[in-house]
Amino acid sequence: MTYPLVFLFEKAFGVISDITLLELSDTNNKLLRALANKAPGTFQHSIQVANLAEEAAVGIGAHALLVRTGALYHDIGKMENPTFFIENQTRGINPHEELTPEKSAKMIIGHVLKGIELARKGNLPDQIIDFMRTHHGTTKVRYFLHAAKQKDADVDESIFQYPGPIPFSKETALLMMADAVEASSRSLQEYTEESINNLVDKIIDLQLNEKQFNQSDITLAEITYVKRLFKKRLKSIYHVRVAYPEN
Secondary structure, eight states: HHHHHHHHHHHHTTTHHHHHHHHHHHHHHHHHHHHHHOOOOHHHHHHHHHHHHHHHHHHTTOHHHHHHHHHHHHHHHSSSSSSSSGGGGOOOOOOOGGGGGGHHHHHHHHHHHHHHHHHHHHHHOOOHHHHHTTTTTBBBBHHHHHHHHHTTTOGGGGGOOOOOOOOHHHHHHHHHHHHHHHHHHTTTTSOOHHHHHHHHHHHHHHHHHTTTTTSOOOHHHHHHHHHHHHHHHHHHHHTTOOOOOOO
């Protein structure tokens, strides 16, 4: 009798229970199975992001199960055109080579709205959809913006900007940090303690400078903790040996 009562309570008051989150975070869920089949690289990325964000949430007292579930679904929009995202390009074919930077940026940015559309069709709760809406905030697709500026220094930068909104909770802020750090870590030329430390600092400091966390209630002390945790976990993932002093 409890399950239908929980469902009714959630609908009536707009809340989401741990029972629902546990069901949604099951990777046998229909949407997550589809993501694994259509965009396996994105699926693996989402799992890594979920692990990072969940551990960070535990460390700062945020809702760990909520951020983990949001992380698992945040990129489902990439299922529509998986090969336009580098983590799914397994055959060395990059369709962006045939597009202008403006069109490429439109394809990349479009995964947010496509994800929201799929989530609504799949009856995902609004609290999970919020992670899709905010995980890029109002940042820019810098790679294609730089490519466009090589051709035209006066290019309209708004074309390369995500529509937002910016994160508005600790949980959505954690996802933004974990997503950007995990994705960028895959492009490092070498994995050393210094390169990982620099990457994490650069990514999160840029988000801070762009005021992406101004509407969330996360503190600078908590962000410092998250940076330290991400560095530690990435070093473990990439098997980085810590250099100890000889004496």
